[in-house]
Amino acid sequence: MSTNTASAASTGPVRRFGAWWDSVVDRYNAQPKGAKLAWVVLFAVFFYALPLLRPPIITTDRIDFGGVLFSSAAFALVALGLNIVIGYAGLLDLGYVGFYATGAYTTGVLTAQHWHWPFFLALPLAIAVSMVTGVILGAPTLRVRGDYLAIVTLGFGEIIRLIVTNVDWLGAAGGIKNIPHPNNIGPAPTPPFDPGGLFAIPRLQWNGLIPSIDHTPLHQTHFLVFGALDATPFYWLVLTALILVLIGDRLVKASRVGRAWEATREDEDAAELMGVPTFRYKLLAFALGAAIGGLSGSLYASSQGSFISPQSFPLLLSMLFVAAVIVGGSGNRWGAIAGGVLVAYLPERFRDFADYRLLVFGIALMVLSIWRPQGIFPSTRARRAKAAAEEIEELEEGPAHV
């Protein structure tokens, strides 16, 4: 491995950074199990504390940091789900926003539009409805392959958007307003004076690089009140969902299911002849992806804004989801998460350039595809395969080329 990373390091800052990152991953992988677990826990704690720590540079100053973290985590969750479809099973789904919208609208309809269910009762149903939608879409369309599937799913995303725009029962173009937030833990807030919650957590403020505790009552996070004032509890909720999905993803991937997906992606006919019911596994990947998309959509619907409309689910969002997975490193769950976070976070951090975000994004994609086509955090597999290919190329062309 080390010789390969050395050879890759010889050109370009992007490649050098990539090689550095690969070596970090290798060092982490070389550690004993206990140490790995400790790192992971530390990592998780850091991310839970992030909206309270508000570290300089990465904290957004123009827009509520908790809200940005919420949308980043929600994007990461979506990317994680889409990674199962694209990265594991190799199915290019360009209409993923359809499932996101399905989850959001199911929640909206159940908790606000027609019924008044509590959020945590509506959530499982939203996931189930998205999953069923995935199966309904997948059953006929997964028989086509490659580009054709991409076109069909692209159409699906638009169909969902057009349906919610035109069906009055779903709020039509006006959308659904006043979707209730998730249920609070502890006493409910009674405005204007009692913020509710079990206890209040102050956050840090930074003067340059010197931290101090911010005692402004308005800046405290009340555990655990989901309200319009503070996005942090919503962020914690999404982060928790993200971690649970991440664990499930890991367990399923490292099993016969994960192997079946990979075999199907590599060579569908050969997989079938080796006893893999490929259609069933593709459908499973599709349904799981849809369910996770629905979960994320449901969390989005009940978040701070508590409002959804057809404009919340443009086709562009599907493209951003796919871009998140590809940029991060298709097939690697950490890559997908990183991609999701980047796609959601960067435009908010650099609001000054928000008008140019798509331009910058396009350039970034091109830079990436030239110098690091496997994505920012490719799977170990993809790295090994690429290293092997480079080694062969080197042997064939001789060292003069490098």
Add this chain to the structure above:
Amino acid sequence: MSETTTTAATATGATGERLLEVDDVTIKFGGLTALDSVTFDIKRGEILGLIGPNGAGKTTCFNVMTGVYRATSGEVRLDGAPLGKLKKYEITKLGMARTFQNIRLFKTMTVLENVMVGADANSKVGFLNALFRTPLHRRTESAAKARARELLDLVGIRADENELASNLSYGDQRRLEIARAMATEPKLLCLDEPAAGFNPAEKQRLMELIRKVRDAGYTVLLIEHDMRLVMGVTDRIVVLEFGRKIAEGTPAEVRENPAVIAAYLGVEEDDDAAS
């Protein structure tokens, strides 16, 4: 699971019981008749060679057996069960596995995982079992891993188990294909030109491997170009030419058969000499 196939194979192989019957199979692609009323059977425990000049329909015959093509008429039966309407993976589960003429491994997976995909064919583990890591999952997983290692030992590439499949040498990739197919616990193992691109020394080792596989209780169907290999390792041979069976018998009989000689050497002669 059924590695001790009830009828232990003897040195001479066949026990007389029919394992696979190809019964009057015809395949037409538009106007082209790729297989024309081909009938033969494979007996349990034998090594049957399927030979013929290029384009004789050998691989087509393979493909109809494994469910890649559907027969226009006629029927293929494995252990008495007709295969006509079954899906490819169902045929594999029923006990037929194959390798590919042009190697088709899962390249991004490791050697061990490739074989485990084959072993998974008989797994009852599904999504929920995997998610909750049930005892069934753990048992199946460790059994599959053990079986995969055993097979890698048998074909002789155990040392490379954590290598990516695409990093193996050409010969080892062919061996891995055989191990992967064997992992599905087939009653009948079909090898499609396993010696293609091999040098004589490698062919020799492959012949030994095929015999070892047979001795482990598998029935083997071998498609091969190389006459020396076929004559050396098979118990019986079926010869195809232009989609028709022109001869069948022991290697010695087939070698003497004038129709076969004509087919291979292109002697001007009538076909009706075929027995």
